Amino acid sequence: xxxxxxxxxxxxxxxxxxxxSPLVLSGGNALNLVNxxxxxxxxxxxxxxxxxxxxxxxxxxxxxxxxxxYVLTLLTxxxxxxxxxxxxxxxxxxxxxxxxxxxxAMRVAGLFFALLTLALAQLIYILAGSKLRDxxxxxxxxxxxxxxxxxxxxxxxxxxxxxxxxxxxVLAIAIAGLLRVSPFGQALKxxxxxxxxxxxxxxxxxxxxxxxxxxxxxxxxxxGALLASLIFYVSPQMLHWTxxxxxxxxxxxxxxxxxxxxxxxxxxxxxxxxxxxxxxSHWYGILGLIFIVCTIFMPNGLAGIVQQIWQxxxxxxxx
Amino acid sequence: MSTIVIGLSMGxxxxxxxxxxxxxxxMLRVINFAHGSLYMLGAYCAYQIVQTTGxxxxxxxxxxxxxxxxxxxxxxxxLRPVYARDHVYQLLLTFGFILVIDEAVRLFWGLxxxxxxxxxxxxxxxxxxxxxxxxYRLFIIGFGALIAAGLFFMLERSRYGMVIRxxxxxxxxxxTLGISVSRIRTFVFAFGSGLAxxxxxxxxxxxxxxxxxxxxxxxxxxxxxxIGGLGNIRGAVLGALLIGMTRALxxxxxxxxxxxxxxxxxxxTLVLRPEGLFSRKGRAA
Numbered sequence: 001x002x003x004x005x006x007x008x009x010x011x012x013x014x015x016x017x018x019x020x021s022p023l024v025l026s027g028g029n030a031l032n033l034v035n036x037x038x039x040x041x042x043x044x045x046x047x048x049x050x051x052x053x054x055x056x057x058x059x060x061x062x063x064x065x066x067x068x069x070y071v072l073t074l075l076t077x078x079x080x081x082x083x084x085x086x087x088x089x090x091x092x093x094x095x096x097x098x099x100x101x102x103x104x105a106m107r108v109a110g111l112f113f114a115l116l117t118l119a120l121a122q123l124i125y126i127l128a129g130s131k132l133r134d135x136x137x138x139x140x141x142x143x144x145x146x147x148x149x150x151x152x153x154x155x156x157x158x159x160x161x162x163x164x165x166x167x168x169x170v171l172a173i174a175i176a177g178l179l180r181v182s183p184f185g186q187a188l189k190x191x192x193x194x195x196x197x198x199x200x201x202x203x204x205x206x207x208x209x210x211x212x213x214x215x216x217x218x219x220x221x222x223x224g225a226l227l228a229s230l231i232f233y234v235s236p237q238m239l240h241w242t243x244x245x246x247x248x249x250x251x252x253x254x255x256x257x258x259x260x261x262x263x264x265x266x267x268x269x270x271x272x273x274x275x276x277x278x279x280x281s282h283w284y285g286i287l288g289l290i291f292i293v294c295t296i297f298m299p300n301g302l303a304g305i306v307q308q309i310w311q312x313x314x315x316x317x318x319x
Numbered sequence: 320m321s322t323i324v325i326g327l328s329m330g331x332x333x334x335x336x337x338x339x340x341x342x343x344x345x346m347l348r349v350i351n352f353a354h355g356s357l358y359m360l361g362a363y364c365a366y367q368i369v370q371t372t373g374x375x376x377x378x379x380x381x382x383x384x385x386x387x388x389x390x391x392x393x394x395x396x397x398l399r400p401v402y403a404r405d406h407v408y409q410l411l412l413t414f415g416f417i418l419v420i421d422e423a424v425r426l427f428w429g430l431x432x433x434x435x436x437x438x439x440x441x442x443x444x445x446x447x448x449x450x451x452x453x454x455y456r457l458f459i460i461g462f463g464a465l466i467a468a469g470l471f472f473m474l475e476r477s478r479y480g481m482v483i484r485x486x487x488x489x490x491x492x493x494x495t496l497g498i499s500v501s502r503i504r505t506f507v508f509a510f511g512s513g514l515a516x517x518x519x520x521x522x523x524x525x526x527x528x529x530x531x532x533x534x535x536x537x538x539x540x541x542x543x544x545x546i547g548g549l550g551n552i553r554g555a556v557l558g559a560l561l562i563g564m565t566r567a568l569x570x571x572x573x574x575x576x577x578x579x580x581x582x583x584x585x586x587x588t589l590v591l592r593p594e595g596l597f598s599r600k601g602r603a604a
Contacts, residue, residue: 055407057407057410057411059414104586104589104590105589107589107590107593108545108589108593108594110406111350111406111407111410112350112545114350114410115350115541115544115545116541116545116585116589118538118541119538119541119542119545119582119585120582122538123579123582126578126579127579130575130578131579241534245414245417245418248411248414252411282422282425282426284418284421284422285418285419285421285422285423285425285426286422287418288415288416288417288418288419288422289415289419291411291415291418292397292412292415292416292419295401295408295411295412295415296397296400296401296412299401299404299408
């Protein structure tokens with residue numbers, strides 16, 4: 001781990017380019033796209049902690065994402081909280097819900113974990129649309145979600161909000177990077193590699209998994225809150241299973257198990273969405289086809305391709 | 320009385336779907352996320368066939384074969400190349416097919432609700448023990464029970480069932496004996512997909528045919544499979560009947576809580592007996 005892997009430097013450069021592009025790009029549309037990429041990247045990085053690092057396939061992350069958005073909205077608009085504490089509460093809510101999910105879903109092993117996270121997230125979706133309608137505004141959702149109010153900067157301008165999101169993004173990627181190389185992250189990789197062996201070595205597998213699920217829930221809750229504040233609006237659509245599906249697709253397209261892969265995947269996904277949705281209203285089906293083809297032929301995603309290219313070049317150097 | 324009939328018919332309908340899911344899982348260790356989409360496809364096919372020919376029975380006959388062909392294609396083109404990899408990839412692929420199938424349905428049939436009437440034979444309700452019962456629901460009960468019995472017979476008593484059970488237990492040995500395991504896999508996936516579409520056709524006269532129907536049913540199916548005990552047909556029958564009866568009783572006594580009752584059952588199962596209420600180790604049926 002002490003040696004810096006060259007291809008990860010290459011990936012970091014690409015990601016930095018994406019993140020800093022508004023400094024050179026002009027135009028509201030491009031800026032909006034970059035803001036979206038930053039927010040979804042936080043979500044995807046957090047998701048990959050569970051999927052890529054710990055090897056658990058969750059189809060329930062929409063619940064943490066959406067609940068985070070609702071918590072921020074309700075705390076700021078109804079209880080008059082400031083933005084930052086509300087954002088923290090949104091993350092905490094996402095994390096606690098994730099912990100609750102893991103308590104039930106981890107009672108079954110393997111693939112059935114994916115089914116149960118999906119089913120439990122659907123329960124939250126149904127709840128938000130029916131029993132909690134007074135709180136969530138039902139299918140209409142809630143509007144008037146605020147943005148942060150700090151240092152007298154006008155964050156209601158997308159160009160300024162970009163800096164806030166960039167800071168959050170850098171923080172998210174730094175924490176995820178540290179978690180990966182920490183003993184905690186290494187233990188999770190050991191579990192992913194061989195659960196039985198990890199247990200025999202003496203790791204408390206269930207507790208470690210629940211912990212990373214909790215962290216991942218925090219990421220999801222905060223990114224959901226940030227998205228609501230970017231578009232000033234929250235609706236049950238954020239809790240819908242397609243949101244969980246989107247983040248899975250992003251992480252797989254970009255490359256699971258790498259730090260920067262999910263960011264690349266998000267960028268590719270958002271650019272595809274932007275481009276395809278102007279060409280055809282059936283873009284989601286095309287995305288499905290792309291996803292299927294990529295899953296079969298490039299399971300390591302874009303990051304895997306970058307890695308391969310790098311290896312080829314470095315091999316030629318040696319000759 | 321009508322509550323029981325509704326419960327049983329919903330249960331057996333769910334069974335048609337859960338059985339396909341269970342068969343595929345038992346043989347291929349793949350959970351088919353797109354199962355609900357195939358069910359929806361079956362319902363839309365039934366609508367189209369009723370629209371053009373006027374015959375529900377033709378739909379019941381044709382739609383499953385169409386879905387089976389699509390299922391065979393899915394297995395052959397997408398799943399077969401990734402069997403050697405982690406099971407997660409197969410799950411992800413079937414998830415991709417949800418997006419593709421749903422989009423195809425939207426492309427062909429649009430967003431509006433469709434509806435078909437039950438076949439003429441079953442349009443009149445009948446009185447049983449003093450309450451009016453729709454005959455179509457009785458037909459579903461009979462038909463579902465017939466399919467269930469047929470499946471049991473095929474898996475437990477017939478030569479084909481024996482080969483399938485053997486191939487899911489020890490594929491290398493079966494391959495060595497000169498039977499093509501990959502052909503069995505394709506067949507089982509196609510068969511399960513056909514069952515999903517069969518469920519879709521049978522459900523079509525009861526429900527509005529719409530894009531969301533596949534997803535709501537797949538959640539119920541997953542709950543049935545988890546409650547029933549992860550991959551045996553008997554568990555699927557009992558789990559499906561339990562969910563069906565719960566829903567029917569819910570509609571009668573606590574309509575606004577119906578959606579949650581099944582989740583209560585699910586969570587109770589997970590807490591009390593996470594291996595499933597009706598699980599039996601190492602059995603296919």
